[in-house]
Amino acid sequence: MKTVVPRSVDSVEDLLALAHLDLIQYYEVGGRRFDGFRDAPAEIVETKDDDLAQVRLMHRLDGATLAVRLRAEVLTPEGQIVADVAAFFKADEVLSVSSEAAVAFAKRVASPIIRPYLREAIQNTAVRLGMAAPLLAPLDQDGNEVASARAS
Numbered sequence: 001m002k003t004v005v006p007r008s009v010d011s012v013e014d015l016l017a018l019a020h021l022d023l024i025q026y027y028e029v030g031g032r033r034f035d036g037f038r039d040a041p042a043e044i045v046e047t048k049d050d051d052l053a054q055v056r057l058m059h060r061l062d063g064a065t066l067a068v069r070l071r072a073e074v075l076t077p078e079g080q081i082v083a084d085v086a087a088f089f090k091a092d093e094v095l096s097v098s099s100e101a102a103v104a105f106a107k108r109v110a111s112p113i114i115r116p117y118l119r120e121a122i123q124n125t126a127v128r129l130g131m132a133a134p135l136l137a138p139l140d141q142d143g144n145e146v147a148s149a150r151a152s
Contacts, residue, residue, distance in 0.1 A: 006096035012104045015097060019066055019089040024117055027069070031081035031125040051076045051134040055118075059106040064091045066102070068110035070118050078131040083121035087114045 009015050052075045059068045069086035087110050097105075119136055126133040 006094045009097045015105045019091045022090040023088040025086045028084040029121045033079040063094045068106045070114045074134050081125045085117045
């Protein structure tokens with residue numbers, strides 16, 4: 001029996017050269033309006049006219065496949081929307097990726113690829129529910145959300 005030795009990857013550039021986008025997978029897309037519900041979440045009182053969004057970035061390496069997943073939970077005065085989308089990247093060989101390279105790849109490469117799918121799911125759900133469509137914060141070149149500037 002032949003033992004497979006994983007290829008060691010320590011940089012985003014090396015991982016980008018070895019892995020290609022294989023699949024976009026939706027895990028959850030949904031929402032609900034608050035009007036007509038007696039028990040709207042307590043958080044809705046805090047939002048008043050502002051939207052709240054919590055976006056989580058997750059990643060996992062399984063042999064030659066790196067999965068990166070974005071989950072957004074959006075709370076608006078009108079309702080709640082959830083979207084959960086992943087991108088799967090495949091390599092031609094088994095990889096051993098450093099934690100730093102995996103996190104950097106997830107933020108700088110995968111997140112900008114997944115984000116349009118996440119946005120589209122949020123926008124379409126809002127339209128179907130007859131709600132004002134919330135916006136996700138833009139990303140900087142490192143894949144971090146840019147805080148929105150508000151007029152005081």
